[in-house]
Amino acid sequence: MDVLSVKLMALLGPKGWIGPEDCQPWQRDWLDQYGEVPLGVARPKSTSEVADVLRLCHAEGVPVVPQGGNTGLVGAGVLGEPGGVILSLSRMNAISSLDLSSGSISVEAGVILGQLHQSLEGTGLMFPMHLGSEGSAQVGGLIATNAGGSHAFRYGMMQDLVLGLEVVLADGTVWNGMRAVQKDNAGYQLRKLFCGSEGTLGIVTRAILKLSPEPKQQFTALLAVKDTSGLLKLASKLRAEGGEFLSAMEFFSDVGLGIALENIPGLVFPLQSRASFYLLVEAGSGSMQVPLDSILNEVMEWGMGEGIVVDGALAQSEAQRAVCWRLREEQPEGQLRLGAQLKHDISVSPGSIGEFLNVANEQCFELLDGVRINAFGHLGDGNVHYNLSPPIGQKDFSGREKEFAVNIARLANDMNGSFAAEHGLGRSKVALADTLRHPIERQLMARFKSALDKKNLFNPGVIVTRGGSL
């Protein structure tokens, strides 16, 4: 065993240090695309242990990759080259200091999102971030990714929900920014910069998160929608009539529905008719005096009158609500089980989704006739998961993977949008960023990286390739 491993094992004990022979559960990413054999997995149980690990690795020049629930989709939580240390935060999972009167809570980085949701049940407050992987995703990883999810257009992304942060820096020093206020203009917004830094600038160990009042009533409906243009008209009407109540406007296509129904046992489709698209609408209010059903039903009726909404069902119970949400949230898993797939995570301004889909679809069919386009995502913020499966009867993409990725990314970029909307750059999109974003932007990022991580030991190869050298 090498000297560093011996030191880390002595520091962390047998529960805290896992050698390379036992580290399969941490080694590969969720999509099984990245992940080299590490020196080992460090599992510290406190901020000071994290600091000690970093001091040792820093002294030895050994790279460190922080890992949360390992649900990321861009390879940012595993090693790009063998021999580094994976730093798992999962043992740091304490929830403390719920402040009911101010609406905030203090959590350690390893707290699983679903556990945070559960811990708040019955308090009248909630943490308003929801995404498919919430049963595994950890707060630290969500911060590092600047996660978005289905409720972001109402409540914000992770950077909007973080009030305070504690971060361990490259040399093991600890920045304590655990403040509990929205307004803190005492210099640069460090807390915002660490959100989305994907473990390349520091290790987030604790956070103070902003909570929201839990709605007292909720409305959930699944609608079958004629076409893209109808989808956008409906979204626009929903925003106009029920803007402050809307918490989710999730869409998926009939292609995706079919793939999910075929590949995921137990899914139920609650409507009579199929259509090109489906819209899952959720709204909530903190006041029982708001006629929420009436406000939203009027929009549904308008949609039916216009011929936009072909069919629809209101969830009358929590169980029915879960049925609707599963259809949307099993989209990624359904496509994964189908076999080869290409995932693209883009955003354009919400009003331009139709234009994006029209042009992207045309380009994709030109590249590979019959390719199955499974576009789903978040109508409220223009974030589309534009995923592809091979044509029926074909196992692969005829070698056009890179062309798909570049075309779709370039289209979003040219429309003043993003080719890395909520999943981040990680390892998989660094080359795209170098191609599509201006060198000035890439150099700015490299300078920040270099300013905080001179030795390039934090997640090397993620976000910036050149290790911060200019």
Next chain:
Amino acid sequence: MDVLSVKLMALLGPKGWIGPEDCQPWQRDWLDQYGEVPLGVARPKSTSEVADVLRLCHAEGVPVVPQGGNTGLVGAGVLGEPGGVILSLSRMNAISSLDLSSGSISVEAGVILGQLHQSLEGTGLMFPMHLGSEGSAQVGGLIATNAGGSHAFRYGMMQDLVLGLEVVLADGTVWNGMRAVQKDNAGYQLRKLFCGSEGTLGIVTRAILKLSPEPKQQFTALLAVKDTSGLLKLASKLRAEGGEFLSAMEFFSDVGLGIALENIPGLVFPLQSRASFYLLVEAGSGSMQVPLDSILNEVMEWGMGEGIVVDGALAQSEAQRAVCWRLREEQPEGQLRLGAQLKHDISVSPGSIGEFLNVANEQCFELLDGVRINAFGHLGDGNVHYNLSPPIGQKDFSGREKEFAVNIARLANDMNGSFAAEHGLGRSKVALADTLRHPIERQLMARFKSALDKKNLFNPGVIVTRGGSL
């Protein structure tokens, strides 16, 4: 005339370059506390002229201080030492690309906030930032300050409202980050970092701002409230019953009301009774089906039943609404006209405002018996403008200015809050930051400064003192 002035005049023309003899309107800050004689005032009319100015100044090693509406309160928009160039953005005031379907707008940095509000009238959309100086404050300055204001707890601070940015860097290169999406995780959140950087990292020249649907109905009430504890109970009840509708919960004290009524002609107090505190409540909804008046009147009645609300008036017209808002917004001007004053801009978690006021008041009276405490601000986000006037019959603070500042700042800091909530650090609070914030935080900021402005030419002395050297 020196060589740089000659070059700048040749570049910018007579309208674009104002020599030191004519630059009084730009030289001093609003509180007349800072501002040395500049080499001149550059007034470029395009991004490329800004870039040219910076290239010339960079080559000559001459400091540049960007200035918007010059309404800042911490001396960040004027020179700390003679001989630099003031870069006024006021000629760059174009508003373009209103995107109705996506809710965004593109503006140049010199657009005045009030003009932006006006330009959106009748569109169904609004830019939801409001503060006392909106008739002069410019978008670029609001971004540089990361302004907050009265509606921030519902709609966010400037960093939450900026989708895209264009920034000119120290050497005159231009970062074009003019994207129009909320979700853009293609690397570090540069757009967030420039918000609140007070002109020390780059010059913001254009922005894409996020708009919100304009409420279709509004509720405004002015309430006289018994005491601090009543104020907090009322705020908590308002959040619980009308959370998603509340857009402002502004409080001020009877001390501040008295000072304003005495010093500002034309103010009207619309209530019958005086009390220790006043709360200005504003709420809005995008749906006419919401019984807004009923929801909020129930809370008022609850407050009266509990003996918390002593008196109250609902604004029945836009004119009555303006009467209420003027009482709150003339607080700073009223106190300025009274004579010497000490301004403190702190935040604590909203539930801790009562504790903060109790302890701070006690400390202040101990330091100077009879000192007049004018605390007002934003109940929703815990931001208190804790301003002092000398005791009646006294013109100054008996030399205890610094003790007041340090005590109040330390108290907010120790309560996990901020001593620089929404006005920034500027020149006036850098020493406080060096005293109260951990050296690690200060060093992080110095590293970012150094990474973007090696020569320390952007607003030297603001945010970090040491020019980025560590």
